[in-house]
Each structure stands twice: as C-alpha cells, then as structure tokens.
Amino acid sequence: MNKSMSGTCAVGLVIVNGPDSAAFTQGEVVDITIGLLRGWSTLYKLAGTYSPVRPRLLFTVDYKFVTLTVDPATIPAATSASPTGADYTAREPLWRDPALAAMGFGPGIAGIASYNTSLLNKAWSIGTATSAYTVFITKYPAAWMAYTYGASAYMVLQYPWVSTNGSGFPAGGWGNSWPNVYAHETGHIFQAPDEYFASSCSKTATFGALNVPNSNCQTTATEAVSSCLMFHNTEDLCNATVQTFGWVDADGDGVLDVTP
Numbered sequence: 001m002n003k004s005m006s007g008t009c010a011v012g013l014v015i016v017n018g019p020d021s022a023a024f025t026q027g028e029v030v031d032i033t034i035g036l037l038r039g040w041s042t043l044y045k046l047a048g049t050y051s052p053v054r055p056r057l058l059f060t061v062d063y064k065f066v067t068l069t070v071d072p073a074t075i076p077a078a079t080s081a082s083p084t085g086a087d088y089t090a091r092e093p094l095w096r097d098p099a100l101a102a103m104g105f106g107p108g109i110a111g112i113a114s115y116n117t118s119l120l121n122k123a124w125s126i127g128t129a130t131s132a133y134t135v136f137i138t139k140y141p142a143a144w145m146a147y148t149y150g151a152s153a154y155m156v157l158q159y160p161w162v163s164t165n166g167s168g169f170p171a172g173g174w175g176n177s178w179p180n181v182y183a184h185e186t187g188h189i190f191q192a193p194d195e196y197f198a199s200s201c202s203k204t205a206t207f208g209a210l211n212v213p214n215s216n217c218q219t220t221a222t223e224a225v226s227s228c229l230m231f232h233n234t235e236d237l238c239n240a241t242v243q244t245f246g247w248v249d250a251d252g253d254g255v256l257d258v259t260p
C-alpha cells in the first residue's frame, strides 16, 4: 500500500484496447496522455501550495498499450448509478485479466500486485520509485466511470464515460475536466477518502499513515465543507487531505514526517 504522496511514483498506464466500440482513436490516446500530465500537474501544484516541505513528488509512467480480441458486446453495459460489488466483478475481470495475461502477468489482484512490484523494481532513468500503482484505461464496459482500490494500488477509468457528459451511461461524466478525476483517484491510491455526502463518509474515520480523521466529510447533503480534490475534484485541498497525503512536517526538521 502506498503511504504518502512524495518521492518518485511509478504509474503503470495500461490502455486496454479492443475491437469495435472498445477501439481507441489516436486522438483519444493523445487525450489520455495529456490527461495524465494534467492530473500530475494538478497534484504538483497542490504539493507546492500545501506541503510544508516541497515533497519532491515526481510521477513517471510505464506505458502499456494492449489490444485484446475480446468482443466488447460480450461484456454487459453499466446499468446502475449505484453499482454493487457484483456489478464490478461482472465486468472488470473480463477485460482486465486478458490484459494482464497479454502483459505476462497472472489474473486478478495478484497479477496487478506483480506488475506494481515490477514497477518498484524497475531501473528508471531517474532511479527507483518509492511507490507504484496501475491505471487501467479502457472503452470496455465497467461498473463505474472511475474507481480505485487503494489497498490493491490500482484504478480503472472507463474512458468514454468519465471523459464525456456521460450520455448513454447511468450517470454524467466529467468531460474535459476528467484529468481532475484521475488526480482524485490518485488521492485514493494514497489513502485519502471521499468527502462528498453520497460517499457515506464519516468525520471520525481515520486514514493514511498519520491516521488523519476525515474531518471535511460532508455528513448531510447541504452541509458546507471546504473545497477539496477529494470533495468534488476541485484543484484545492482541505487540511485533512493535506495531512492524509503525508504533507506534514510537525517537528519542523525540513523533512516530511512520513516517507513513502
């Protein structure tokens, strides 16, 4: 599990391409490439604004473009704006595991863990990475437009859903601001919780290496809370998320208290 958002973070970008409706255009691949840069830029900016010590945060990417023969019509389209666990497992493994196989890894969480380990062991030109996670981006059906399993260090972005207004899907998407969704999901990778009311968050539950309470959690639909990336994907942070990211130097020694 990734502990704090500092140091060098290796991002395993897996674009899961396929036939027909699962086929990416070159323009979409360019948008994804720039989108990751935009998401990182948001996080760098927030680190510069809110971290007491500039955390030398650096994202670097391992790029995999995997083309499957799986027919996207064999995977059920998303139908719910409140997907269940069964909704996720009825879709993601059908393209995720063939993609992992094409990359030379086993199926499921173990396969993703092996890939993440390879990212940590990789000799990058900038040295070794201190944290790693996998991003699957696909046009194959998924239960939700963007979601993250922080404990397993991976996320899924269903590109047509998250990057459009969501037309044809059970909920709206984020259009051209989708890179801030990617930045938000990266927050989950580093253990930051959701803060919006619909997430059923709790102000007392604690997160991250410093066990920070989720004090900016919105506990009623109308409660006013601080602007935050973990609230509505805005390019700002509440104090709780700053601490959950590990951007704390309580002893004032010029070094963050939590290292990755």
Ligand SMILES: [Zn+2]
Binding pocket: 184, 185, 188, 193, 194
């Ligand atoms: Zn979230």
